[in-house]
Amino acid sequence: xxxxxxxxxxxxxxxxxxxGYLPELDLAxxxxxxxxxxxxxxxxxxxxxxxSAHATSSAEDPSPGWWEEMVGLGRAIDTRRFYVVCVNSLGxxxxxxxxxxxxxxxxxxxxxDFPVLSIEDIAAASxxxxxxxxxxxxxxxxxxxxxxxxxxxxxxxxxxxxxxLVTISSAARAEPFAIALRSLQREMIRSDPAxxxxxxxxxxPPVLGMRLARKLGMISYRSAEEWQRRFGRERxxxxxxxxxxxxxxxxxxxxxxxxxxxxxxxxxxxxxxYLSRAMDLFDVGEHSGCVATExxxxxxxxxxxxxxxxxxxxxxxxxxxxxxxxxxxxxxxDFVSLPSIQGHDSFLVDMDxxxxxxxxxxxxx
Amino acid sequence: xxxxxxxxxxxxxxxxxxxGYLPELDLAxxxxxxxxxxxxxxxxxxxxxxxSAHATSSAEDPSPGWWEEMVGLGRAIDTRRFYVVCVNSLGxxxxxxxxxxxxxxxxxxxxxDFPVLSIEDIAAASxxxxxxxxxxxxxxxxxxxxxxxxxxxxxxxxxxxxxxLVTISSAARAEPFAIALRSLQREMIRSDPAxxxxxxxxxxPPVLGMRLARKLGMISYRSAEEWQRRFGRERxxxxxxxxxxxxxxxxxxxxxxxxxxxxxxxxxxxxxxYLSRAMDLFDVGEHSGCVATExxxxxxxxxxxxxxxxxxxxxxxxxxxxxxxxxxxxxxxDFVSLPSIQGHDSFLVDMDxxxxxxxxxxxxx
Numbered sequence: 001x002x003x004x005x006x007x008x009x010x011x012x013x014x015x016x017x018x019x020g021y022l023p024e025l026d027l028a029x030x031x032x033x034x035x036x037x038x039x040x041x042x043x044x045x046x047x048x049x050x051x052s053a054h055a056t057s058s059a060e061d062p063s064p065g066w067w068e069e070m071v072g073l074g075r076a077i078d079t080r081r082f083y084v085v086c087v088n089s090l091g092x093x094x095x096x097x098x099x100x101x102x103x104x105x106x107x108x109x110x111x112x113d114f115p116v117l118s119i120e121d122i123a124a125a126s127x128x129x130x131x132x133x134x135x136x137x138x139x140x141x142x143x144x145x146x147x148x149x150x151x152x153x154x155x156x157x158x159x160x161x162x163x164x165l166v167t168i169s170s171a172a173r174a175e176p177f178a179i180a181l182r183s184l185q186r187e188m189i190r191s192d193p194a195x196x197x198x199x200x201x202x203x204x205p206p207v208l209g210m211r212l213a214r215k216l217g218m219i220s221y222r223s224a225e226e227w228q229r230r231f232g233r234e235r236x237x238x239x240x241x242x243x244x245x246x247x248x249x250x251x252x253x254x255x256x257x258x259x260x261x262x263x264x265x266x267x268x269x270x271x272x273x274y275l276s277r278a279m280d281l282f283d284v285g286e287h288s289g290c291v292a293t294e295x296x297x298x299x300x301x302x303x304x305x306x307x308x309x310x311x312x313x314x315x316x317x318x319x320x321x322x323x324x325x326x327x328x329x330x331x332x333x334d335f336v337s338l339p340s341i342q343g344h345d346s347f348l349v350d351m352d353x354x355x356x357x358x359x360x361x362x363x364x365x
Numbered sequence: 366x367x368x369x370x371x372x373x374x375x376x377x378x379x380x381x382x383x384x385g386y387l388p389e390l391d392l393a394x395x396x397x398x399x400x401x402x403x404x405x406x407x408x409x410x411x412x413x414x415x416x417s418a419h420a421t422s423s424a425e426d427p428s429p430g431w432w433e434e435m436v437g438l439g440r441a442i443d444t445r446r447f448y449v450v451c452v453n454s455l456g457x458x459x460x461x462x463x464x465x466x467x468x469x470x471x472x473x474x475x476x477x478d479f480p481v482l483s484i485e486d487i488a489a490a491s492x493x494x495x496x497x498x499x500x501x502x503x504x505x506x507x508x509x510x511x512x513x514x515x516x517x518x519x520x521x522x523x524x525x526x527x528x529x530l531v532t533i534s535s536a537a538r539a540e541p542f543a544i545a546l547r548s549l550q551r552e553m554i555r556s557d558p559a560x561x562x563x564x565x566x567x568x569x570p571p572v573l574g575m576r577l578a579r580k581l582g583m584i585s586y587r588s589a590e591e592w593q594r595r596f597g598r599e600r601x602x603x604x605x606x607x608x609x610x611x612x613x614x615x616x617x618x619x620x621x622x623x624x625x626x627x628x629x630x631x632x633x634x635x636x637x638x639y640l641s642r643a644m645d646l647f648d649v650g651e652h653s654g655c656v657a658t659e660x661x662x663x664x665x666x667x668x669x670x671x672x673x674x675x676x677x678x679x680x681x682x683x684x685x686x687x688x689x690x691x692x693x694x695x696x697x698x699d700f701v702s703l704p705s706i707q708g709h710d711s712f713l714v715d716m717d718x719x720x721x722x723x724x725x726x727x728x729x730x
Contacts, residue, residue, distance in 0.1 A: 176617035177589035224542035231541040252541035
């Protein structure tokens with residue numbers, strides 16, 4: 001664990017959104033910059049499914065973060081001006097409590113005894129960090145993908161807690177195509193005999209299932225156009241193992257294999273299952289049946305919704321709908337549709353387009 | 366086996382496109398209508414990956430075929446006018462020789478000793494049926510999906526064998542996005558311990574892997590828009606099994622489960638692997654490096670290329686490119702782009718659009 005990671009321990013217990021209770025909670029977070037005397041320059045950053053709280057490098061942890069080019073000194077979210085806080089999502093496995101954490105009541109990891117996880121729980125747990133840091137009203141909440149869902153949940157749960165909202169390649173509710181893809185990823189993990197009903201040996205996790213799930217993830221995170229330009233029908237350099245007539249023939253297959261192997265072992269399979277399902281269950285309009293009504297309660301004054309046109313997991317029409325639902329007489333809403341070809345992952349890789357879009361929001365603040 | 370199915374046995378052996386040899390060959394086919402005295406009314410129909418030769422019902426086999434609404438008396442491909450022949454693809458498992466067939470040299474099923482299968486082999490084997498039926502020049506070859514690839518391979522291997530060509534939701538070569546999806550489906554099957562390196566017990570096939578592969582197939586065959594209209598966020602009627610916290614929550618999950626269960630047991634897993642990989646390896650331009658050059662050798666006089674705009678497995682830009690590559694001074698080429706929302710499967714379900722498009726071609730013949 002790097003020295004940049006701080007832990008907030010909540011010993012008073014935590015009530016989960018869909019029922020269930022955690023007797024205590026650890027929340028791992030990192031922060032960059034300084035909270036100003038007026039305490040109005042704090043930006044809360046939510047992550048996608050798989051990252052830790054290490055969004056960007058710092059003196060304490062100089063390793064590159066998952067949004068290194070976006071957050072930092074002189075960057076789009078400028079840590080000379082803003083106090084940026086990123087929390088490892090509740091249910092994840094990078095310091096925050098999740099299914100891989102030991103349940104203090106039993107002395108054993110929660111595993112599948114962890115209560116149903118909702119995006120609202122991730123938002124609520126992150127709010128504990130905000131309160132503990134003495135922040136009364138956030139300058140803004142920002143998140144991409146699952147992080148954008150969490151930002152929306154945050155604004156409905158705590159309508160007065162944030163002045164601004166930036167969602168990127170996100171959604172107000174999961175649609176069935178994305179549900180189908182994530183459900184299948186979960187089934188891949190659960191179908192691996194090594195998963196063992198969630199009770200896998202940590203030394204022998206369900207790597208086959210995790211590899212398949214990660215590959216489907218990669219397919220759903222990028223785009224056909226990008227891969228056609230990047231790989232075409234290029235063959236792998238390596239010869240087939242003569243005993244494996246179905247090994248990789250094409251570069252695109254080797255690329256998926258290399259990426260999947262990096263992921264396996266880094267992420268706990270049960271945590272993956274819980275976070276993935278939380279996205280499927282998410283629907284801002286759950287209570288009133290209307291996304292716009294729910295978002296109307298928020299006192300956010302400026303909102304920015306960004307999407308990538310080639311994203312088919314969180315498609316651009318969902319960004320447009322979200323921007324429409326955010327419309328409110330007291331609120332300025334911008335919608336930016338970017339012609340990036342890297343699909344859902346564009347916000348991580350097409351920095352030439354995403355950086356200016358985010359910077360325009362923060363420069364005006 | 367129904368009495369509609371005929372078998373052509375080729376005892377003289379068969380040389381495979383990428384090397385390897387089959388000492389003998391069975392080819393299952395069905396036919397409808399009558400060959401006219403001029404022998405110029407024969408239509409050869411190629412199938413997608415999974416269907417048998419039973420394209421439509423007949424007196425001998427009244428069960429509905431896989432393209433029941435397209436082929437038959439008074440239908441778009443009218444069997445009162447045309448003699449329609451459909452061959453079960455070489456490598457499949459519905460009567461034609463494939464990896465599940467017993468190798469006469471060993472008395473054991475081929476399994477992974479079956480030579481590498483190419484789309485060209487499927488075309489060449491089907492040509493044996495054409496010759497055996499005494500057909501000198503076909504009125505047309507027609508195929509959708511893998512069947513369209515086979516029709517293209519047929520026209521390049523036998524440039525004088527067909528007067529017309531109809532391809533539907535097909536491609537002149539596999540692109541990396543489709544390769545990635547199919548490669549992952551194959552890995553799902555191969556990752557199932559029951560697959561056992563291809564040597565599975567027929568009584569205990571890799572059903573987990575086949576279920577996953579079929580679900581990914583369904584996802585890639587339909588479209589997000591269709592599922593949003595059809596399922597939205599509708600929940601399953603059934604309650605969760607209390608012991609299975611990751612069971613189906615949403616209708617779309619139940620739908621995939623029901624479809625996958627229908628497929629499992631009906632299709633041999635090794636055959637699936639071979640046919641799937643044959644699609645990845647397919648590239649009409651393989652020899653000269655140019656699709657247009659290869660297709661230019663064909664004496665097809667009228668070609669029709671149909672695609673569905675929502676198809677992301679065989680996307681519409683590939684249909685357009687194919688139509689352009691088919692352009693030739695001696696040939697009439699039509700390209701029809703249909704606004705169907707059912708994705709790649711549209712040709713099987715959006716009959717209100719596909720029937721007239723195909724009928725227009727055959728009505729003019």
